[in-house]
Amino acid sequence: MNGDPTPAASTAEPETSEAGGEPQEAARLNAITKSFFGVPANDRVDFDLRWGEIHALLGENGAGKSTLCSVLAGLYHPDSGEIHLDGERVDLASPQQALEHGVGMVYQHFRLVDRFTVAENLALGHPETGFVASRRSLERQVAELGRRYGLEVSPKAAIWQLSVGEQQRVEILKLLYRGVRILILDEPTAVLTPQEAQSLFTTMRAMAADGQAIIFVSHKLDEVLEVSDRVTVLRDGERVGSMETAEADPAALARMMVGRDLSTRARSRTEAGSAALSVRGLTADGDRGIEALREIDLEVRESQIVGVAGVAGNGQRELAEAIVGLRRSKRGQIFLGDVDITRTSTLQRIKLGLGFVPEDRMRTGMAGGLPLTANLALKAYRQPPLSKGPLVSKRAVEERARTLEKQFDIRGVRWAMPTSLLSGGNIQRAILARELSARPKVLVAAAPTRGLDVAAIEAIRQILLDERDAGTAILMISEDLEEIMDLSDVIVVLYEGRIMGRLDPDDASPEVLGMLMAGRTADAGPDAAADTAPDTGADTAPDTGADTA
Amino acid sequence: MNDSVLLLSLASAIVIGTPILLAGLGEMMTEHSGVMNLGVEGMMLGGGVVGFWMSTQHPSMALALAVGGGVGALFALIHAYLAVTLRVNQIVSGLALVITGTGFAGFVGSSNDSALIYARPQSSLEPVFGEGMQELPLVGPLVFGHDWVVYLSWLLVAAAAFWLFRTRAGLAVRAVGEDPATADTVGISVGVTRYVYTMIGGAGAGMGGTYLMAEIFATYQHGITAGLGWIAFALVTFAGWRPWRALVAAYVFGALRNLGFTLQILGASVPSDVLNALPFVLTIVALIIISARPAAARKYSAPSALAVPYSREIR
Numbered sequence: 001m002n003g004d005p006t007p008a009a010s011t012a013e014p015e016t017s018e019a020g021g022e023p024q025e026a027a028r029l030n031a032i033t034k035s036f037f038g039v040p041a042n043d044r045v046d047f048d049l050r051w052g053e054i055h056a057l058l059g060e061n062g063a064g065k066s067t068l069c070s071v072l073a074g075l076y077h078p079d080s081g082e083i084h085l086d087g088e089r090v091d092l093a094s095p096q097q098a099l100e101h102g103v104g105m106v107y108q109h110f111r112l113v114d115r116f117t118v119a120e121n122l123a124l125g126h127p128e129t130g131f132v133a134s135r136r137s138l139e140r141q142v143a144e145l146g147r148r149y150g151l152e153v154s155p156k157a158a159i160w161q162l163s164v165g166e167q168q169r170v171e172i173l174k175l176l177y178r179g180v181r182i183l184i185l186d187e188p189t190a191v192l193t194p195q196e197a198q199s200l201f202t203t204m205r206a207m208a209a210d211g212q213a214i215i216f217v218s219h220k221l222d223e224v225l226e227v228s229d230r231v232t233v234l235r236d237g238e239r240v241g242s243m244e245t246a247e248a249d250p251a252a253l254a255r256m257m258v259g260r261d262l263s264t265r266a267r268s269r270t271e272a273g274s275a276a277l278s279v280r281g282l283t284a285d286g287d288r289g290i291e292a293l294r295e296i297d298l299e300v301r302e303s304q305i306v307g308v309a310g311v312a313g314n315g316q317r318e319l320a321e322a323i324v325g326l327r328r329s330k331r332g333q334i335f336l337g338d339v340d341i342t343r344t345s346t347l348q349r350i351k352l353g354l355g356f357v358p359e360d361r362m363r364t365g366m367a368g369g370l371p372l373t374a375n376l377a378l379k380a381y382r383q384p385p386l387s388k389g390p391l392v393s394k395r396a397v398e399e400r401a402r403t404l405e406k407q408f409d410i411r412g413v414r415w416a417m418p419t420s421l422l423s424g425g426n427i428q429r430a431i432l433a434r435e436l437s438a439r440p441k442v443l444v445a446a447a448p449t450r451g452l453d454v455a456a457i458e459a460i461r462q463i464l465l466d467e468r469d470a471g472t473a474i475l476m477i478s479e480d481l482e483e484i485m486d487l488s489d490v491i492v493v494l495y496e497g498r499i500m501g502r503l504d505p506d507d508a509s510p511e512v513l514g515m516l517m518a519g520r521t522a523d524a525g526p527d528a529a530a531d532t533a534p535d536t537g538a539d540t541a542p543d544t545g546a547d548t549a
Numbered sequence: 550m551n552d553s554v555l556l557l558s559l560a561s562a563i564v565i566g567t568p569i570l571l572a573g574l575g576e577m578m579t580e581h582s583g584v585m586n587l588g589v590e591g592m593m594l595g596g597g598v599v600g601f602w603m604s605t606q607h608p609s610m611a612l613a614l615a616v617g618g619g620v621g622a623l624f625a626l627i628h629a630y631l632a633v634t635l636r637v638n639q640i641v642s643g644l645a646l647v648i649t650g651t652g653f654a655g656f657v658g659s660s661n662d663s664a665l666i667y668a669r670p671q672s673s674l675e676p677v678f679g680e681g682m683q684e685l686p687l688v689g690p691l692v693f694g695h696d697w698v699v700y701l702s703w704l705l706v707a708a709a710a711f712w713l714f715r716t717r718a719g720l721a722v723r724a725v726g727e728d729p730a731t732a733d734t735v736g737i738s739v740g741v742t743r744y745v746y747t748m749i750g751g752a753g754a755g756m757g758g759t760y761l762m763a764e765i766f767a768t769y770q771h772g773i774t775a776g777l778g779w780i781a782f783a784l785v786t787f788a789g790w791r792p793w794r795a796l797v798a799a800y801v802f803g804a805l806r807n808l809g810f811t812l813q814i815l816g817a818s819v820p821s822d823v824l825n826a827l828p829f830v831l832t833i834v835a836l837i838i839i840s841a842r843p844a845a846a847r848k849y850s851a852p853s854a855l856a857v858p859y860s861r862e863i864r
Contacts, residue, residue: 096736111735113728115853116720123717124724125735160847 025087026051026182026213027072027103032081034067041067043237044081049182049213054204056228056245057217058257060311060479064237065217066108069184072215073105074098085182104175105184108191110167112159118142118170119155122177145176149206150199165196172203183207184215189223190313201227219257219311221250221518233257254514258481272489273302275337276473277323277442282332284322292318294497296332300442300473305464307488307505308477311517315497316477317359320446323475324356325349336442350379355440357431359447359477361424365431368420372410373401375419376434400437408433409459425456432463443467446477461487481513495519558811559804560690563699564765566803568593568757569777570702573784573795574709575753579625580785581713582746583726585856586628587643590778591650592751596621597758597774598654604670604763610698613670613763614756621755622748624650629747633740636858651772658769665769674698674764698760703796710792722746726852729859739859754778776825780806783832789839789849802828 029047033040042064049055057065070076072083074092083090085101092098095105112121119138139155146152151169159167168188175183185204189197204214204227218224224231225245232242233256240256279298286292293315300306310316321327323334325346333342336352344352358364366375377397380386385396405413408429410422419427428448435443448464449457464487468474478484484491485505493500493516500516515521572589579586586592600617604610624646631642658665674696676683682693713719722742724732729739761777762769780802787802788794805827812819840846 095734111731113724113731115727115847116724120720124720124732125737158847 024050024052026085028082028084029068029072030082030084032068032071032078032083034071034076034078040237042071042078045234045237045239047232047239047242049215051213052208052211053229054208054214054216054227056224056231057215057234058219058221058224058231058253059234060219060257062236063234063257065234066186067237068234069105069186069215069217072098072182073103073184075105099175099178099180102179102181103184104178104180104182105186106168106171106175106188108186110171112167112170112174114160115158117156117158118153118162118173121159121170122155122174126178141177142173145173149176149210150203151176163196164191165199168192168196168200169203181211182213182215184217186217187219188216189218189220197223219518221253221257221515221520224253225250250520251511251515254518254520255511257518258510258514270303270469270489272304273471275299275335276302277475278333278335279323280333280335282319282322282329282334284318284327284329286315286318291330292497293322293329296497296499298475298492298499300475302441302473303468303471304489305468305474305476305487306490306492307484308475308492308494309481309484309513309517310479310494310500312479314494316446316494318497319494320356320359320444320475320477323444324354350438353439353441355435355438355443357428357435357443357445357448359450361427361431362420366419366427369418371416372405372413372419372422372430373397376401376404376430379434379438404430404433404437408463423456425452425459428452428456428460429463432460436463436467440472442473442475444475444477447479448476449478449480449483457483481510484508484513493517554811554814556687556690558807559800560694562800562804562807563691563695564803565806566799566801567699567702568761568765569781569784569802570706570757570796570799571760572754572757572778572781573788573799574702574705574792575621575750575757576782577750577785577788577790577792577795578709578713578722578753579747579750580790580855581726581852582722582743583729583852583854583857583859584629584632584743584747584750585639585643586625586632586646586747586750587640587782588624588628588646588650589750589754589782590774590776591647591653592621592624592754593650593758593761593774593778593781594654594772595624595650595758596751596755597762598657598665598769600755600759601670601762601769602657602665602668604672604759605665605668606671608672610672610674610763614698614759617759617763618752618756621751621753621758623751624755625748625751626744628751629744632858633743633747636860639856639858647778655771658771666771668769670763670767673767696764698764706792706796713792723852726854729854729857733859733861743859754781757781777806780828783829786851787828787832787835790851791849801831805831 025048027049029045031044031046032042033044034042045064045068047068057068059065067076071078074095074097077093083092085103090101092101098104113124116124119135119142122142123138142155151173153162153166153169153173159170162170168191172183188200192200204216208214208229216224216228225248228245230242231245231248231253233240233253235257277300279296282293282296283291284293296319298306308316308319318327322329325341325344329342333340335341336349336354339352341349341352362368367378374397377386377392377400380400381392381397386393386400404410410426410429410433413422419430422430445464449460452460461483464474464476476487485508488505491503491505491508491513493513495517496519500519500521503512572593576586576589596617599620600613603616604613607613627649628642628646631637632639676694677697677700678693683689685693713723721732721737725737725739725742733739758774762773766773784795784798784802788798805824808827809819809821809824839849
């Protein structure tokens with residue numbers, strides 16, 4: 001942490017220190033409020049940023065970090081509140097305008113043209129490029145900026161040839177090239193390897209030392225502690241507090257991040273049966289070809305809900321996909337009961353009694369263009385009464401749809417209507433209806449209530465609990481801590497593709513979970529990583545676990 | 550003796566290759582903006598028939614080309630409206646344009662008071678360079694034996710290559726064809742760009758059609774393009790979306806078109822249907838060869854957003 005929070009060290013750009021009354025202030029956001037469809041994503045948030053500092057924005061998913069950054073970057077216009085840049089009140093109507101004021105944001109999804117070279121991407125939309133885009137001077141400038149901030153990347157390389165880390169460098173270069181002096185990095189390390197993250201931190205420090213201001217959005221405590229000068233914590237769209245990072249206590253930060261009162265309802269417990277799903281030493285690659293799951297050991301018993309907690313992007317999706325057969329596992333084994341299903345097809349797994357509620361309900365859960373009747377028949381059409389030899393019985397399909405509609409209380413259905421027009425809650429009920437009507441032994445439910453309204457959430461959770469009581473083994477992946485603590489019989493925390501901890505929900509406080517989710521073994525809580533819940537069968541396959549330790 | 554036959558057929562390959570080149574170059578510009586216009590054949594006929602009519606009214610080929618190109622651009626405007634504004638399926642819209650252009654040419658060309666079928670252009674073009682240069686060995690007939698439209702087409706190839714790959718405007722249009730969302734975020738209007746380049750494509754096709762009717766055949770007949778528009782469309786892919794490659798490819802296709810005559814003179818006989826299919830066979834072979842090398846496939850493949858309508862809301 002070489003960043004000096006006092007701006008005296010920043011000698012660069014004298015014009016900035018003469019511009020306003022408060023020379024060290026790069027940006028100030030006053031009482032920013034921004035709602036989407038009536039739901040506030042930011043509620044009167046104050047934020048200030050000094051020249052020459054790295055200011056971390058810490059918070060869970062949905063805490064309002066990205067919204068706040070997008071307001072400063074000109075992407076969203078706030079419903080109310082003021083933005084001051086360099087001591088001057090501004091109104092930012094577009095990202096272009098923000099750029100003209102020297103504010104630029106690196107989004108989680110890069111805005112780069114894949115087949116263009118680095119230099120071409122930089123020239124694109126840059127007002128000072130001449131009519132003839134001179135490659136040589138552009139390439140020289142790219143190299144020069146790259147050297148200065150440790151952002152080395154070949155100007156002639158096409159984007160698709162670069163690693164994700166290098167692409168991110170290009171995004172940063174693009175902004176620097178446009179003269180950005182306030183740089184916003186939205187979860188920049190989420191896509192990086194640890195080495196790449198370290199190199200990014202070096203760049204950030206070099207820029208801060210040069211007098212620029214950096215906002216670093218993250219949910220990872222260690223990174224925030226390592227790189228930032230100050231930290232502001234957001235929760236549920238509100239600012240919880242700000243402090244100098246050097247004075248911050250990790251446990252306190254974790255509590256600030258997740259510390260709402262979680263209304264733990266009295267859990268009904270059932271006696272867990274024998275193992276229905278066992279995962280041993282599972283390792284699998286993510287979409288980018290980097291290991292997204294590392295040596296996962298997991299067991300779900302009959303009549304048991306195992307909740308997988310963690311911040312999105314830490315291997316949850318890959319875990320679900322590997323279990324249901326949509327992702328190849330590199331090493332390890334998956335058992336359904338006694339049957340090794342590691343190498344079997346998805347169809348075979350379904351036949352063996354595996355159900356799946358995917359995370360992205362529109363893309364992988366339902367064929368949005370088809371009517372609900374067809375969607376509900378998508379798994380059952382293979383057997384009678386729906387199938388009649390090579391034909392599908394239209395009447396049976398509709399009858400079944402009507403039955404399920406009543407049973408699962410799916411509302412607002414008109415028969416020929418595309419499923420995509422239903423509300424999220426109804427789509428989710430329909431997916432559950434389809435999966436549960438197949439009477440699965442094991443159900444993998446990813447983000448089962450994400451984005452639903454309160455009533456729908458309650459209904460879906462009740463369906464899951466009933467299903468568990470009926471004997472189904474459920475692996476529930478969720479980012480919602482309340483949900484995890486409410487429904488799970490065993491909690492498992494994923495961090496960077498590994499299991500950070502396993503705990504009994506009775507021992508799980510938000511602090512402990514928050515620490516584990518942020519990648520810290522909980523030195524503040526009970527010995528969470530140990531096998532704490534023998535009564536519920538939490539410790540899985542200790543023999544296989546031993547050789548990985 | 551066989552030498553001179555070969556040379557002559559190469560020279561005439563350049564002539565017949567010119568309308569293919571003009572139309573193909575236009576379509577290439579259109580496709581770089583992410584719009585696929587299958588209607589080249591229709592725009593060649595529709596634009597060409599009006600350009601041809603102009604040439605029967607006035608001796609200026611430049612005027613005929615301008616009128617033919619303008620009408621071709623108007624036909625392309627239909628496609629732009631359907632494909633860019635209404636975001637309909639571009640294959641359907643392009644095919645509709647083929648039928649529309651063909652029908653329009655048939656209607657204009659054979660209606661009683663125009664009777665273009667019996668009309669002749671008022672003048673025909675002379676080679677630009679003098680006798681002395683034309684009689685130079687080899688380069689004489691190949692390089693110096695042509696009228697100015699051929700040289701114009703060379704100029705256009707150079708201009709297109711420079712424009713697309715060296716200028717800011719070219720960068721912008723390729724960004725629109727590759728990744729309209731990113732182009733949008735840096736302040737480039739996707740809609741305007743696509744309209745303009747779609748119409749440039751129509752102008753190329755209209756000029757190609759005009760040159761074919763007013764100069765090469767000096768007559769109008771129903772369906773006179775006989776698939777040249779489709780060859781021009783295939784040319785874009787065959788050339789890997791690169792103007793200089795299009796120049797070579799157009800003359801290769803032109804040579805194939807002439808191959809029947811050449812072979813006849815040389816005493817061989819191959820069914821003309823086989824010869825007509827060769828440009829398309831060649832395009833498929835080229836695609837196979839290119840796709841076998843991943844690096845080349847990346848470089849010479851279609852713009853990523855080709856034929857994909859862009860809408861801000863659907864990301």
